[in-house]
Amino acid sequence: MKPAKWHPGARNTTDGASRRTSYGPLHRPVRLSPADLLRLGLTGIRTRRMRAALSALGISIGIATIIIVTGIPASSQKALDAELTALGTDRLQAVGHTSGPDDKPASFPPESVGMAERVGPVKAVSPVANTHARVRRSDHQDPIDEAGLTVLAARPNLLGLVNARVRSGRYFSTATERLPTTVLGSVAAARLGFSDLRPGEPAPLVLIGNRWFTVIGILHAVRLSPDLDRCVLVGWETAHRSLGFDLRPTQLFLRVDEAAIDDVRAVLPATINPQSPSQVLISRPSDVLAAKRSTEATFSSLFVGLAGVALLVGGIGVANTMVISVLERRREIGLRRALGAHRGQIRGQFLTESIALSGLGGVAGIVLGVLGTLGYAGYKDWPPVIPVPAVAAGLGGAVVVGIVAGVYPAVRASRLSPTAALASA
Template sequence: MSRPLDLLAEAVRGLRARPLRSVLCAGGIALGMAAMVAVVAIPATTRQALLDSLGQDGNLLTVSSGDTIDNQPAPLPPQSPAMVRRITGVQRLSAVGYQAGWIARRTPLVPVADTNGLALIAVDADLTGTLDLKVSHGRFLDAATSRFPVVVLGSGAARALGMTSTGPDRLLTLSTPDGRRTATATVLGILADAPLAPELDSAVLIGNQAARTRLGARSGPTRIYLRADPDSVTTVHGLLAATASPGDPGAVVVGRPSDLLVARLTAQSALNNLALGLGAVALLVGGVGVANAMVVSVLEGRSEIGLRRALGARRGFVGSLILVESTLLCLAGAAAGGLIGFAVTWASAVSQAVAVQVPILPVGLGLAASVVVGLVAGLYPALRAAHLAPAAALRIAG
C-alpha cells in the first residue's frame, strides 16, 4: 500500500475514533457551506424565473397622463386608445379608467367617512390578454358579464376585504365618496399578483360598459397598456406621447414596467453579494472551529503521537496525518452543506413553481474554499504535532 493511502486510512480511523468531535467540526463547515449555497442558488432561481418573465413582457408599454392636483389619475383624451392602436408595431392594446367618483367597500354598514374604500377601475375584457393576468379564483370579465354589476378583485384588494372565494353571495358596495349614490356588485373573480401592473393589485375592476350605464362614467381612460412588436418597441415608445395626447404630449408619461423589474434585480444582486459574504464568514468560522478542534486533538493525542514517533514515524508523516484529518473534515462538511443547501433551494423552487438554478461557479468556489480552509486550519496543529518530541510526549502521557 502506498504512503498516501496509508495516510488516508490512518486519518479515517482517527476521525472514526472520535465521532462526536468529528461530527461537530464538520457541522460547522456544513452550516457555512449550506448558507453559501442557499444564498447563491435561491436568488438565482428566483432571478431566472423573473428574467424568463421579462423576456415575455419586455414589449409591454404603458401610457398615462400623471395625477391631478388631488393625487388622482388624470384622464387621457377619449380618442387616445384608437389613435395609439393605429401606430405601426402595436399588437395588442387595452385601456382602463380610474373612477374618481366611486369607491368599493365590503359593506354599506360602515360609514363612508370611516373608510377610504378601494379604488374602482373600469376595464375591458381583453385586459387579461394584454397583461397576461392570471385569475386565482372565479373568472375574469367577458363580453357578457361586462354589462352587469360584477367586479373582479386585485390580489391585494381581496386580502384587504378578507375574501378568498367568489360567488353570488360575495357582494361589494360601490358608492360615491359622499355616500349619496350606491350600487351593489357581485364578486366574479380574484386576480393573482400582477408584478407588471401593481396598481391593479389594490383595485376593484368593473366592466367599461357597466361603468357607463350603471355608474354614469364619462371620462376618458387613465392608463393604456399595450404590447408592441419586440423589434419595434423603441420606435413605438417614441411615438406614444405625441399620439396619445397631440395637444399636450409633455403631460403624457410613457413607461416600460420591465425596466423597473430590471432595476429591482440590480438591487437584489447587491443584497445577494452581502448574503454571499455572510456565507463566507460562516465558512471561515467553521474553519476556525476545525482548527481549534484539531489543536485539542493534538494535545489529547500526545501519547499516541509520542508512541508513533518512538516506533519510527517521521515528523512529516505525523504532520501530514493531522493535515489530512482536518482536510477530510472540511470536505465532509462541504459535501453535507452542499446537499443541505441544494435541498433548501429545491424546496424554495417547488414552493414558487419554478425550475431550480444552482450556479456552478460559486458553488465550486465554495467547495474549493472549504478545502483551503481545511488546509489552513490544520496547518498549525500539524506543525505542532510534527515537532512534538517522542520522549516528552510519552513522559507527559505517563
C-alpha cells in the same frame, strides 16, 4: 507502512558506537500510497468521533448557510420571474395627466392608437376610455346614488394585454362589442350585487346612462391593472353610439418587444400626443416587483457575508482540534518517526486528517443546505433551485479551510523528534 527491502548488495559498516547501513542501487525509499495516507488521516477522526463531529459542525453550518442564502433567493427569483412574466415585463401603459377643475383625465387624439401601432417594436395596442357615464343596478335608484364605478369603453383585445381572465360568462367578441353588452370587473360585480353568471339563467341587466346593458361576463381580479377591477366595460363602438363617447382614449395598454422597451418608452409621449407630450405618463406595471427583486438581492449579499464568518469560525475550530490532536498523539508521532517515517509523511498524515475533517463537515453542510432550501421553497410554493456553483464553492471552500487549518498543526507534528516525542508522552 511497509518495511524497507533488503538487497544482497547492502553492507553494514560500524564506526565506533554508531552503526550505519547503506543499500545498493536497487533500494527504493518507503512511500505511502494515497489509500494508506487516507487511512492514517481518518484514524484520528474515528478514534475521537465526538470531537470531530463538533469541529466539523462549524464547517457544516457555514456551508449550509451559503447554500441556503443562495438557494432560497434563487428559488424566490425564479418564482418572481415567472410572476413578472405573467404580469407583463413587456407591457407599457400610457395614461393622460388629469386636467381641469373637474379632475377629468386628459384624453389622447383618436389617431393615437394607430400612431402607437406604427412604432416598430410595438406588437399590440388596446385603448380604453372613460365615458364618464353612470351605472346603476335599477332605474328606481337615484341617479346621484352611484356605486363609485367607472364605465370604460374597451376593445376585444384588452384581456390579452392585461393578462385578465374571465371568471364567469365571456368577454367581448368582434360581434358582441357592437351590442349593448357589458363586462364587469371583480369589484364592480360585487358592488352591483352580482356573484357569478350561471349558464341557462337569464342574463342580468344594468343601467348605464339611460340605456340597459346585458351583463355577459365577470372578470377575475386583474393584477396587472387593479383599476380595471372597479370598472364596467362596454364595447368601443357601442359606447360611441349609445353613450356619446367621442372616440378619444384616456389610456393605452401596449405589448412591446422587451429588448426595446426603454427606447419605446422614450418615444411614446411624442408619438401618442404630439401637441402635448408632457400630458402623457408612461408606466411599466412590473417595476414595483422588479424593485422587490433588487431588495432581495441586497439581503442575499448580507447573508452570504454572515455565511463567510461562520465558515471562518468553523476553520478556527478545525485548526484548534488539530493542534490538540498533535499534542495528544505525540507518542504515536514518536513511534512512527522511530520506525522510519520521515517528516513529509507526518505532515501528510495530519494535513489529510484536517482536510478529511473539513470535507466531512462540507458534505454535511451541503446536505443540510439542500434540504433547507427544498423545505423552504416547498413551504413558499416556489420552484426549488439548488445553485450548483454554490454547492461546488461550498465543498471547495471546505477543502481550502481544511488545508489552511491543517498546515500549522501538520508542520508542528513533523518537527517533533522521535526522542522528544516519546519522552514527553
